[in-house]
Amino acid sequence: MLLSLNNVTFEFGARKILDNASWHIYLNERIGLIGPNGTGKSTLLKILIGEYSVSSGQVNRSKTLSIGYFHQDLQSLDTNDSILTVAMGAFDKALAIGAQISQLEIELEKHEDEKKLHKLADLHHDFELAGGYEMEYKSAEVLEGLGFMTKDLSRSFNEFSGGWRMRVLLAKMILQNPDILLLDEPTNHLDLPSIEWIERYLSNYPGTVIIVSHDRYFLDRMVNKIVEISQQTLNHYSGDYGYYEQEKEIRSEMQQREYENQQDFINQQERFIERFKAKASKAKQAQSLVKKLDRLDRIEAPIIETSKLKIRFEVGRQPGKTLTTFEGVSKRYGDIKILDDASAEVNRGDKVALIGANGKGKSTVLRLLSTTEQGEGSITPGHNADISFYAQHQLEALSMDNDIIDELKLCGSGKTEQELRELLGCFLFRGDDIYKKIRILSGGEKARVALAKTILGKGNYLLLDEPTNHLDISSVNMLINALKVYDGTYVVVSHDRYFIQNTANKIWEIEDGKIKQFDGSYGEWEEYKKRREKEAQATKSKNKGQESTSEAPVEKKPEPVVVKAEINEAPKAVSSEFKEKQKEEKRLRTKFAKLEGEIAVLNTEKEKFETMLADPTIYSNKIQFQTTENNYKSVVLKIELLQPEYESLFEQLMQYES
DSSP, rough: OEEEEEEEEEEETTTTEEEEEEEEEOOTTTEEEEOTSSSHHHHHHHHHHHHOOOSSSEEEEEEEETEEEEEGGGOOOOSSSHHHHHHHHHHHHHHHHHHHHHHHHHHHHHHHHHHHEEEEEEEHHHHHTTTTTTTHHHHHHHHTTTTOOOOTTTTTTGOOOHHHHHHHHHHHHHHOOOOOOEEEEETTTOHHHHHHHHHHHHHTOEEEEEOOOOEEEEEEHOOSSEEEEEEEEEEEEEOOOHHHHHHHHHHHHHHHHHHHHHHHHHHHHHHHHHTTTTTTTHHHHHHHHHHHHOOOOOOOOOOOOOOSSSOOOOOSSSOOOOOOOOOOOOETTTTTTEEEEEEEEETTTTEEEEEETSSSSHHHHHHHHHHHHOOEEEEEEOOTOOOEEEOTTTHHHHHHHHHHHHOOOOOOOOOHHHHHHHHHHHTTOOGGGGGGGGSSSSSHHHHHHHHHHHTTTOOSSEEEESTTTOOOHHHHHHHHHHHHOOOOOOEEEEOHHHHHHHHTEEEEETTTTTTEEEEEHHHHHHHHHHHHHHHHHHHHHHHHHHHHHHTTHHHHHHHOOOOOOTTOOHHHHHHHHHHHHHHHHHHHHHHHHHHHHHHHHHHHHHHHHHHHOOOGGGGGGGHHHHHHHHHHHHHHHHHHHHHHHHHHHHHHHHHHHH
């Protein structure tokens, strides 16, 4: 066991976060830590690392335990070092040894010393054990997996925005290889390709991983255990998030029945006490029942999940058939091309998910659709298209000195205060919460206020830029349910695959400056992409096989060469030299053909393993994934080793052609 919480109670001021809670964490576990916003998930992570001390109970850690804690507050780091240098900071031991090696080498240049030479050899050995010779390669590999280009690695950390800085720090945390890796919302600021990369990486991670995330797809693929914070205790479930949902429903129904039965029992006893407490013959029995009720371990009613609540996006008026038309639209930022003569159309009833890697221009397309930004070409708004635009910058546009309820009143929706209270209740603002000042709200709470304002806009055309950021899973489910019954049209940018799967009937992807459109759900689009990739790989393999067959060297009879002998020249000697040249060329061609055949076989194997690694189901079987990945790396290495000889032979043969 790596770490344990035994009967832990933790209070934050007057508020109790945990009450007599226990948790045992073992090696190689994959755990999802979940619960509504505000229940204390981040607080619990800080208890695990020892930043917070518990009020009572015990926290036990193994003596050599190392914990890495990735959280959003890390981006306060300020440095002009390159991002590669920042990531390589994970290898602190190797860097310290490297500094000693450099100093010792300087000393040895001035004066040779046998003892120092032995020490230098020892340091080089320690440097190798600490991963010093691999740290630059591994750091670059992880950074590029998280979306950075090779040319970015030398750029200063401070040049990047907050989201990209978080990726650098996530890379550093991963490279440290702690026994327990705590990840608090690791997929925030990551695009879909980067999320898929980190899924592959963590599947093969040797330590224990504890994840706080609202990304259901990510949790289902990553974890095999769920720990839920609910009603100041920790509930444990063996399985992924889908299993947790089913089991949670069963437990909630049982808890509800137990609660109702206990309430019936309590009511009966209280009626008996009230009726007979004044009677001398029953007073003693009544008093005994009072003490019994005082000692009773009360069962709490299960919490109503947010996803069970209902909200509606209201529509003020019906629009025309087409809400936006793009014709030959181009958009650039300096040398960066976003759109190039792109065309697209949003029609009434479309539920569009705009997806793809960061930097492709998804948010830019939303701004073009909203006409808050201009581009070249024709962007035509439709008849009666009433746009409600939700984006992260709108959180900053909230009036910080307003109460929540007053902020909603400013929308001019005409709703009564009671109706506004009911809407805020759907966003988990209950009772006196509605009088909280905007300035004291968390990022997630501000996001919910901004979404509530979007709903009150009564738009028939929603443009939603990452609406699930900072929302917990229950709030995401609530938003999904609201969009399912929404009568209008929307275009949504999101990296939450579960959200997209349950809300979109069309997929847009920006590729090479064009908007590629697919009619269908996200799941159907994924299947389509996989099918296209397999077909492309099969065609590529077939073409390579045909090229290999058609281009296999065939021994040709040498063209007749006429040698004009000068006076005193020896014709026999010239003939002998030519035969030697011909013999050497034949040897090189034979060797080249053999090597080319070997590389063709290896490339076929490489493509086979790439196809296997492109199949998401392989990552559910750790052993199969490791075997396939090792085989793939072995084949790539063999190709790399053969390539220099292949190129050398090719260059030699070209000399014979000239």
